[in-house]
Amino acid sequence: MSPEWENLYDKAMHEQDAGQLAEACEHARHAINDRVTALAGQGLALEEERERLYEALRALLIHEHNLQPPS
16 A cells, blocks of 8 residues: 555546646645655664655746646
8 A cells, every 4th residue: 555645646646637736746745745754763674765755846946837838
């Protein structure tokens, strides 16, 4: 079973409707940031997950930017 942040991240990354994208990305970002906070101070054993979380945040920003209509 995937953690909640991964489910929300996958949903946001597969969202192709620009109208739904901002909300999907916001939910994913909140879940990722909540998990980062929960991992704070728990040592090196969780460093791999922290890296996955940061990479997910970067990918969300790129995905959201790429689907925004040109101004």
